[in-house]
Each structure stands twice: as structure tokens, then as C-alpha cells.
Amino acid sequence: MTERMDAFYTRVGKTLVEDILHEDGEYLVRTSRQDDEVKRLLGVLNQDTALLVDNLLTEQLAIGELREEAYFRAGFRLALELTR
Numbered sequence: 001m002t003e004r005m006d007a008f009y010t011r012v013g014k015t016l017v018e019d020i021l022h023e024d025g026e027y028l029v030r031t032s033r034q035d036d037e038v039k040r041l042l043g044v045l046n047q048d049t050a051l052l053v054d055n056l057l058t059e060q061l062a063i064g065e066l067r068e069e070a071y072f073r074a075g076f077r078l079a080l081e082l083t084r
Helices: 002-023 025-044 047-082
Strands: none
Touching: 002 025, 002 047, 025 047
């Protein structure tokens, strides 16, 4: 079941979720601002500090992805239970 859920999650993430997010003006504005701020921050830091910040941001993104997957799995399981 986990392999099927992972495949479904990947497909949904690449189609439905991306479409929903790109239709949301606030999402687009916030991601654009965040990208600009990260570039600005990394530009003013020395190389060692910039690497530490980049590593921290990368870890935060990974944690966010794990949370998203957990929410999806929980919703998927709930949907399966409701169809019984």
C-alpha cells in the first residue's frame, strides 16, 4: 500500500497541487519575495555563513516536504476509511 500511496502522492504533487498553487496569487507573491530575500541575504553574507544559511534553508525545505507527505498520507488514509 505504501508504494501505491507514494506513487499517487508524487503524481498528485506534480499535477494537482502545482496547478492549485500557481492559481493562488498569494503563493506566487510570497515565493517570489522569499526567493528575492534569500538571494539578497546570501549576497551580503560571507561564503561560510552563506553556506550555513543555505544548509539551514535546505533542511527546512526537506522538513516541510516530509510534513506535506504526512498530511497527504493522513488524508489518503481518512479517504480510504470513509469509503469503507
